[in-house]
Amino acid sequence: MPESYVNLLADLKEDEVLKLTKKRIDSGEDPMKILEDSRKGMEIVGKRFADGEYFLPELVFSGELLKQVTAMVKPHMSGKATQVKKAGKVVIGTVAGDIHDIGLNIVDFMLDVNGFDVTNLGVDVPADKFVKAMKDTKAPVLGLSGFLTPAFDAMKETVEALEKAGIRKNVKIMIGGGQMDDEVRKYAKADAFGKDAMAAVSLAKKWIGVN
Amino acid sequence: MAWAGLSPEEKRSERFKRWLSPPAVKFSSPQAGKLYKDRVTRFAKALQLQKPDRVPCILPAGLYAATYAGTNLHTVMYDYDEMKRAWLKLLHDFEADTYIPPALVPSGRALEAVDYKLYKWPGHGLSTNTLSYQAVEAEWMKPDEYDALINDPSDFWLRTYMPRVFGALKAFGQLPPLTSFEEIATMSFLSFGLPEVQAGFQALLEAGRETLRWAAVVGEVSQVALQAGYPGIMGGLAKAPFDTLGDTLRGTQGIMMDMFQRPDKLHAAMDRIAPLAIAGAINGVNAANVPVIFMPLHKGADTFMSRKQYETFYWPSFKKVVMALVNEGILPILFAEGSYNDRLDIIKELPRGAVAWYFDKTDIFRAKEVLGNTACIVGNVPTSLLMTGTPREVKEHCRKLIEVCGKGGGYILAAGANIDEGSPDNLRAMMEAVKEYGVYR
Numbered sequence: 001m002p003e004s005y006v007n008l009l010a011d012l013k014e015d016e017v018l019k020l021t022k023k024r025i026d027s028g029e030d031p032m033k034i035l036e037d038s039r040k041g042m043e044i045v046g047k048r049f050a051d052g053e054y055f056l057p058e059l060v061f062s063g064e065l066l067k068q069v070t071a072m073v074k075p076h077m078s079g080k081a082t083q084v085k086k087a088g089k090v091v092i093g094t095v096a097g098d099i100h101d102i103g104l105n106i107v108d109f110m111l112d113v114n115g116f117d118v119t120n121l122g123v124d125v126p127a128d129k130f131v132k133a134m135k136d137t138k139a140p141v142l143g144l145s146g147f148l149t150p151a152f153d154a155m156k157e158t159v160e161a162l163e164k165a166g167i168r169k170n171v172k173i174m175i176g177g178g179q180m181d182d183e184v185r186k187y188a189k190a191d192a193f194g195k196d197a198m199a200a201v202s203l204a205k206k207w208i209g210v211n
Numbered sequence: 212m213a214w215a216g217l218s219p220e221e222k223r224s225e226r227f228k229r230w231l232s233p234p235a236v237k238f239s240s241p242q243a244g245k246l247y248k249d250r251v252t253r254f255a256k257a258l259q260l261q262k263p264d265r266v267p268c269i270l271p272a273g274l275y276a277a278t279y280a281g282t283n284l285h286t287v288m289y290d291y292d293e294m295k296r297a298w299l300k301l302l303h304d305f306e307a308d309t310y311i312p313p314a315l316v317p318s319g320r321a322l323e324a325v326d327y328k329l330y331k332w333p334g335h336g337l338s339t340n341t342l343s344y345q346a347v348e349a350e351w352m353k354p355d356e357y358d359a360l361i362n363d364p365s366d367f368w369l370r371t372y373m374p375r376v377f378g379a380l381k382a383f384g385q386l387p388p389l390t391s392f393e394e395i396a397t398m399s400f401l402s403f404g405l406p407e408v409q410a411g412f413q414a415l416l417e418a419g420r421e422t423l424r425w426a427a428v429v430g431e432v433s434q435v436a437l438q439a440g441y442p443g444i445m446g447g448l449a450k451a452p453f454d455t456l457g458d459t460l461r462g463t464q465g466i467m468m469d470m471f472q473r474p475d476k477l478h479a480a481m482d483r484i485a486p487l488a489i490a491g492a493i494n495g496v497n498a499a500n501v502p503v504i505f506m507p508l509h510k511g512a513d514t515f516m517s518r519k520q521y522e523t524f525y526w527p528s529f530k531k532v533v534m535a536l537v538n539e540g541i542l543p544i545l546f547a548e549g550s551y552n553d554r555l556d557i558i559k560e561l562p563r564g565a566v567a568w569y570f571d572k573t574d575i576f577r578a579k580e581v582l583g584n585t586a587c588i589v590g591n592v593p594t595s596l597l598m599t600g601t602p603r604e605v606k607e608h609c610r611k612l613i614e615v616c617g618k619g620g621g622y623i624l625a626a627g628a629n630i631d632e633g634s635p636d637n638l639r640a641m642m643e644a645v646k647e648y649g650v651y652r
């Protein structure tokens with residue numbers, strides 16, 4: 001049953017997934033096992049997205065499915081949720097003056113299903129907030145998102161703020177989104193430009209050293 | 212012959228004639244009049260897949276005039292004299308092929324009067340020195356409101372959507388449906404007497420007064436540009452129905468959920484919105500006397516949805532809008548934001564010479580190969596190059612674009628998107644490039 005549950009979720013069969021979730025809860029199964037299966041389902045969704053089989057609508061819908069499953073399972077958890085092993089820490093956010101988050105959230109999703117512990121600072125994030133988050137989390141990787149051309153300068157200023165705080169050398173910085181490209185990467189003095197969320201995952205893997 | 216009896220081609224030819232000889236414009240000199248005609252002819256030929264005298268150029272200067280003139284977007288949104296000064300400076304300093312008046316610089320005062328929530332702008336949700344205004348995506352329309360929208364869009368707008376996006380009109384939710392007015396109206400007036408409803412109308416009146424002041428200045432700048440011989444190229448804006456729903460009603464999250472959970476409603480809503488988009492677009496073009504309309508396309512791009520989803524959800528109602536405009540003799544410039552690499556053979560099916568495709572990140576050389584015989588190609592100097600590169604690099608990039616995409620005509624040099632700041636020499640480099648490399652012999 002777990003295997004077909006994983007597949008039903010990966011295939012985005014809403015009714016079947018919810019029905020089966022209820023059945024598994026009612027039969028007294030360990031809620032953590034259901035969540036673990038959901039995670040596996042989401043991993044497949046992420047893989048299909050990376051392979052170009054799924055697109056943004058499937059990501060959005062799978063996220064909604066997961067939310068529903070989690071809401072059903074949560075009341076039955078004893079409280080001691082075991083921490084899922086994470087591949088490493090990544091901080092991401094959209095730079096100051098830019099409130100776009102569609103791309104940012106895709107990167108969040110893809111890093112998450114690939115096992116990273118993601119701190120998503122949201123949109124219009126000032127440079128000092130990035131600095132603080134990098135200090136607090138000690139994450140080795142920072143992802144800067146931006147959609148518009150004013151983000152060029154905001155990215156540059158964010159990188160400079162990390163330099164000024166003396167932590168630039170501990171952090172690998174990737175940029176992406178909208179009008180970003182390798183020219184902007186050079187301009188902002190970031191370490192890499194990624195053209196999509198899959199690039200963000202492989203950069204994070206490369207830098208943190210996971211396969 | 213009556214307008215309705217004309218064929219689409221005849222209508223287009225009529226509209227282009229009026230663009231070439233605008234009835235109400237007094238040119239500042241015979242030379243300005245001649246330059247105006249040269250410029251319109253240059254665009255008209257390129258747009259209709261012919262060879263003009265040289266490749267025309269659209270500078271990416273949507274909001275650029277503000278920083279160029281040493282001020283910023285926040286200031287010009289509130290100070291119309293500064294807006295005029297900045298836009299006239301840009302007009303006079305660049306010998307461009309076309310001119311974009313500040314019609315896309317909204318009045319901050321009007322927006323504030325109604326407490327507009329759909330956008331954030333510098334000094335209002337964004338820091339004062341931010342150089343752009345940005346849409347706030349939210350679920351402004353709830354998933355269970357499709358029927359209300361489909362049954363009566365005007366009523367949905369007035370009593371549901373407007374109260375949400377305009378904070379000052381929140382009380383409009385208490386208005387009765389206007390079609391429910393009694394024959395002997397008694398109670399129907401009641402909610403109009405409520406202080407909060409009246410405050411909403413007052414806010415609208417104030418936004419209207421402010422907009423008249425703003426429009427007078429924008430109109431003046433547009434006239435100066437026309438008289439100096441610079442044609443406009445944007446007769447108006449229109450959107451694909453999927454984008455209207457995805458950008459401003461349901462939000463990206465919402466509309467993508469709807470693709471799975473209520474696809475029939477989504478289709479019905481797009482069918483309902485299409486004729487409204489068409490009517491609005493035609494009115495805009497008629498008022499502007501420019502036969503070209505600009506359609507920014509958002510959520511059908513390569514990375515937003517699969518090819519199949521594009522063909523199912525995006526393309527049919529979008530095509531309906533495009534073809535209705537084409538049949539009215541209007542030439543849409545379809546601005547594919549992001550990339551459209553996986554859409555080229557789908558969009559190829561539009562009639563030859565009927566539309567122009569403006570590309571942002573699409574492989575424009577391939578686009579020329581696939582679409583070159585059917586549609587004018589516009590684009591796509593990267594904004595990153597324009598903002599961080601040297602004039603020499605910009606010019607070199609333009610040369611390559613002109614050589615490949617300009618072959619045989621049907622090409623307009625433009626940037627991938629607008630820039631808000633950066634070296635004016637890089638914009639001059641674009642103009643130099645079309646003059647040096649873009650002449651057809």
